[in-house]
Amino acid sequence: MNDTKRFFTDCILTWNRLHNSRTMPWKGEKNPYRIWLSEIILQQTRVEQGWPYYERFIGAYPTVDKLAQAPEEEVFRLWQGLGYYARCKNMLAAARMISSTHKNQFPKTYEEIAALKGVGAYTAAAIASFAFNLPHAVLDGNVYRVLARYFGIDTPIDSTAGKKLFTALANEVLPKDQAGAYNQAIMDFGAVVCKPQLPLCSSCLLAPRCEAFQKGLTDLVPVKSKKLKIKKRYFHYLLLEQKGRVFIRKRTGKDIWQNLHEFFLLETSAPATDAALQQSAGFQSLLGHLDYKIVDSTAEIKQQLTHQTIYARFIRLQVPLAFNAPDGYQLVTEKQLQELAFPKIIVDYLQR
Ligand code: SF4
Incomplete structure (x- = not known):
């Protein structure tokens, strides 16, 4: 040395x-x-x-x-x-x-x-x-x-x-x-x-x-070559409620929040109003043929991750008994919600 x-x-x-x-x-x-x-x-x-x-x-x-x-x-x-x-x-x-x-x-x-x-x-x-x-x-x-x-x-x-x-x-x-x-x-x-x-x-x-x-180089080193690219994502969580219970699923696949739970998710490439969302193919194939009712919806809530910014909205809907949830979803009570793990943005929403 x-x-x-x-x-x-x-x-x-x-x-x-x-x-x-x-x-x-x-x-x-x-x-x-x-x-x-x-x-x-x-x-x-x-x-x-x-x-x-x-x-x-x-x-x-x-x-x-x-x-x-x-x-x-x-x-x-x-x-x-x-x-x-x-x-x-x-x-x-x-x-x-x-x-x-x-x-x-x-x-x-x-x-x-x-x-x-x-x-x-x-x-x-x-x-x-x-x-x-x-x-x-x-x-x-x-x-x-x-x-x-x-x-x-x-x-x-x-x-x-x-x-x-x-x-x-x-x-x-x-x-x-x-x-x-x-x-x-x-x-x-x-x-x-x-x-x-x-x-x-x-x-x-x-x-x-x-x-x-x-x-006099303290501000110039260390040097990084790549700039971090931040992706914007727009999540619309549908809280599909039936007789006081709500549908949730566990997230799988190679995306953020693996193994955590969530409500029904519609993701769009840009912000979307309730009206625009209801016209989307995802919403139509889920609920288009049914008699549902929107109870309330929130403004965007933001969560900053290292490589992504998540903008999430939460829309509560009452769905009829005739509604069949897609595979992987289960109906849970409010008490059960408190025992499961959710991403921070959903926890923040639930705490409100
Ligand atoms: S090691 Fe860091 S704190 Fe110490 S003189 Fe150099 S730049 Fe300043």
Whole structure:
């Protein structure tokens, strides 16, 4: 390791020892199950939002076998509101794999950990280093930023070349005997000192040798090549009511909100009024021949996901007994609605 790299590693460790006061419930945790749980919950989720979920999951399932044995519906219900439900599905599959293949013992090697469903390179490195001090460097948004700025690297972090370069560099500056402490330290450093906006350069230990600071490039690195494309989707939920009960189904297929429940959904490519919706082919084939009554309908409710913006409207309809719901739908009572897991946008509507 050259002098510039050694200085970097030493400063991160020194900062951690003397100045790092960032607290999180899982910090210093050595139990791989708890670390894994926290990392899965924190994927795409802010710490403040994930924290209470972590506490709830640990409370309900203190060990991996307890989680593995839990009914799917119960686990999804506990996850409700966190979003990215594929995480929950993968988490449960991984818990069941640990329970069956590894006899309830959390795997202890990087390769075995990385083979668990829903565990990518970052999460595997975090668990391997925090729980077992294995020498694998974590690479998340914070680490990319600190490395890119200090070493003045403008290779896009989302390019193949960038990923290779940053992975090699992160592993080179990792102190092999303090992998866990260092990995936590560099992520904290990125969150607290070398922040995306207004980094604390004037008090930063790395400043004397930081390329971005010395050359005034802190706003320009790290570089990303792709712009995130956000798709707009228009959901019209029909609450088809029969004698005080409503039709719902479980979402399947490769779309958002897998395994969560929903009302009858008509999706359009642009906003649609009730009148326009009633003329659509989907509505006509469902109810066109029947005597239904619209009870009320809402304005659009918006939910922002990473790659999509969902605009949802809810339309309550009373349908006659002659109505036959399409395959996959079931009639449920209001009480049953409260026991099932729904996407956040539907939970928000129901709570209103
Ligand atoms: S000097 Fe500024 S840009 Fe450089 S590592 Fe420190 S906080 Fe980040």
